[in-house]
Amino acid sequence: MNFIGKILPIDGYYVMKKEHLPVDYAVSLTHLYQPLIGIYAVSLYHTLLHDSSIHAGGSPQTHHTLMNYLNLSLDEIYRSRLKLEGIGLLKTYKNKEENRDFYTYELLRPYAPTDFFKDDMLSQLLLHHIGDQKFDMLFSHYVPKNLEYGENITVDFSDVFQTVTPTEKVANVENYNYQHNSVNYEVPMDFSWIEQMLHKRMIPVNQVLTMDTKRLIYQMKVLYNLDSHEIERACQYAINEDYQFNQKEFKAACHDIFRSNNNQQSVRLSEKNNQEVKKYEVTKPKTKKEQLIYELERISPTQLLKDLSRGNDASDQDIKVIETVMTKQDLPAPVMNVLIHYVLLQSNMKLSKAYLEKIASHWSRLNLQTASDAMNFARQEQQNVQSKVKKNNYTRRQNTTKEVIPDWFKERKNKSQVTSEKPDTSMEDQEKIASRLKQYLNEN
Known part of the structure; x- marks a missing residue:
C-alpha cells in the first residue's frame, strides 16, 4: 500500500495532550496495544508524547525530524499514524499556513490495563492476536480478582453527611469521569430490531438490553462485521432460560458466525487500501x-x-x-x-x-x-420496464390503425377490376339493334 504524497517532509506539526496518562500507560502500550498496531506505531506515539513536553508552545517541527528520530520513511510514518487514529490513540487536525500544511496531533490516553480488558472489542482482538495462553496470563495479572473480605459494613454518604444539591458544573464533571472510567459511552446503533425479537419471544427487554449488553453487541457487530440477523442469532444463543445474557456465549457465537462466513479464517487486524479508506470518509x-x-x-x-x-x-x-x-x-x-x-x-x-x-x-x-x-x-x-411498455404500446397502436380487409372482399374487388378492364360492348350492341330496327321500319 502506497501512501507517498499524503504528507511531505517539509510539512510541520504540533503536538498537544489534553488528558493525563495512566500510571501504567507504558505497560498498556507494550503488552496490550503493540500486538494490535505494531512497534512502529507505538514508537511514533512515544516520540510524539515526548515532543509534547519538549516543544510545548514552541515552533512547529517538520516531519523530516520524525523521519530522523524514528529512522523510518515518511510512508511508514503515515501508515503508523493511521493505526494510532484507528485504535483511538490519536486525533489529527490539518491546517494550511504560508503555503504549507501544518498538522496538530492530539494524543489520547491509552486505556489502563484493567480498563483495556473491560473494552470487549479490544480484548477480543488481543485474544485473537496473542492466543489463549498469553491472554489468560495477562488477564489474570492485570485484572484484580474479586476476593471476599467478609461482610460489607461500609456506611453510605447519607449516613454521614447532609444531602446537598451539587452545582451543574460539578455534576457534569463527575458524570464525565464516571463514564470515562467505566468505559461507558452512547452506542451509535439502533436496537429496535432486537427489541422486536425479544418481544416476540416474551423476553424482558430491559433485563437483557442493559447498557453493557448494548455496548458489547455494538462492538462485536463492528469487530466481526455482522449483519442484523446474525447479531440476532448470536443473541438467541446467549440468552439462557432465566433470561440472563451470557456475554461469553455471545462472543463465542459471534466468533463462530464470523469464521463460518470467512472460510474459518482467524480474526486479524489488517490495513485497508487507499480506495477503502476513501470509501468510508464522512x-x-x-x-x-x-x-x-x-x-x-x-x-x-x-x-x-x-x-x-x-x-x-x-x-x-x-x-x-x-x-x-x-x-x-x-x-x-x-x-x-x-x-x-x-x-x-x-x-x-x-x-x-x-x-x-x-x-x-x-x-x-x-x-x-x-x-x-x-x-x-x-x-x-424500472427504466427497462418502462421502455418495454412504451415499445409494446407503440406496436399495438400501429397494428390497430391498419384496416383489416377480409379475403372475400379482396376477391370481389379483384373480380370487379378484371371486369372493368374488358371492353364495354353493350352500347355497340344497342346501337346495332336500334339501326336494324330503324331500317326495318323504313322498309315497311
Missing part, C-alpha cells in the same frame, strides 16, 4: 438522492417501515416477512431497505411477500452490498 450529503442513500445506509429495516407508516409501529406480520427474506437471502440491511422502499412504491404501499422474495433472490445473486448499488440497479430495471 461526506455530507448534498442532493436529495445522496440524502436518501445516507438514511438508507444508517437506519434499520424496522425503523424504515415505521417512517413509511408515518411514525406508527410496523405490524408483526410485516416484520416477520422482512426477517424471513433478509435471513434467507442474506441481504445487507441497506440493500434490504432499498428493496422495501422499492416494493412498497411498486405495489401501492403493500408489502407483498411473494414479490419481495422474488426481487430479493435476484438481488442476492447479483451480490448487491450498498444502498447506492441497489438503488442504481432498481432505477435501471
Whole structure:
C-alpha cells in the first residue's frame, strides 16, 4: 500500500495532550496495544508524547525530524499514524499556513490495563492476536480478582453527611469521569430490531438490553462485521432460560458466525487500501438522492417501515416477512431497505411477500452490498420496464390503425377490376339493334 504524497517532509506539526496518562500507560502500550498496531506505531506515539513536553508552545517541527528520530520513511510514518487514529490513540487536525500544511496531533490516553480488558472489542482482538495462553496470563495479572473480605459494613454518604444539591458544573464533571472510567459511552446503533425479537419471544427487554449488553453487541457487530440477523442469532444463543445474557456465549457465537462466513479464517487486524479508506470518509450529503442513500445506509429495516407508516409501529406480520427474506437471502440491511422502499412504491404501499422474495433472490445473486448499488440497479430495471411498455404500446397502436380487409372482399374487388378492364360492348350492341330496327321500319 502506497501512501507517498499524503504528507511531505517539509510539512510541520504540533503536538498537544489534553488528558493525563495512566500510571501504567507504558505497560498498556507494550503488552496490550503493540500486538494490535505494531512497534512502529507505538514508537511514533512515544516520540510524539515526548515532543509534547519538549516543544510545548514552541515552533512547529517538520516531519523530516520524525523521519530522523524514528529512522523510518515518511510512508511508514503515515501508515503508523493511521493505526494510532484507528485504535483511538490519536486525533489529527490539518491546517494550511504560508503555503504549507501544518498538522496538530492530539494524543489520547491509552486505556489502563484493567480498563483495556473491560473494552470487549479490544480484548477480543488481543485474544485473537496473542492466543489463549498469553491472554489468560495477562488477564489474570492485570485484572484484580474479586476476593471476599467478609461482610460489607461500609456506611453510605447519607449516613454521614447532609444531602446537598451539587452545582451543574460539578455534576457534569463527575458524570464525565464516571463514564470515562467505566468505559461507558452512547452506542451509535439502533436496537429496535432486537427489541422486536425479544418481544416476540416474551423476553424482558430491559433485563437483557442493559447498557453493557448494548455496548458489547455494538462492538462485536463492528469487530466481526455482522449483519442484523446474525447479531440476532448470536443473541438467541446467549440468552439462557432465566433470561440472563451470557456475554461469553455471545462472543463465542459471534466468533463462530464470523469464521463460518470467512472460510474459518482467524480474526486479524489488517490495513485497508487507499480506495477503502476513501470509501468510508464522512461526506455530507448534498442532493436529495445522496440524502436518501445516507438514511438508507444508517437506519434499520424496522425503523424504515415505521417512517413509511408515518411514525406508527410496523405490524408483526410485516416484520416477520422482512426477517424471513433478509435471513434467507442474506441481504445487507441497506440493500434490504432499498428493496422495501422499492416494493412498497411498486405495489401501492403493500408489502407483498411473494414479490419481495422474488426481487430479493435476484438481488442476492447479483451480490448487491450498498444502498447506492441497489438503488442504481432498481432505477435501471424500472427504466427497462418502462421502455418495454412504451415499445409494446407503440406496436399495438400501429397494428390497430391498419384496416383489416377480409379475403372475400379482396376477391370481389379483384373480380370487379378484371371486369372493368374488358371492353364495354353493350352500347355497340344497342346501337346495332336500334339501326336494324330503324331500317326495318323504313322498309315497311
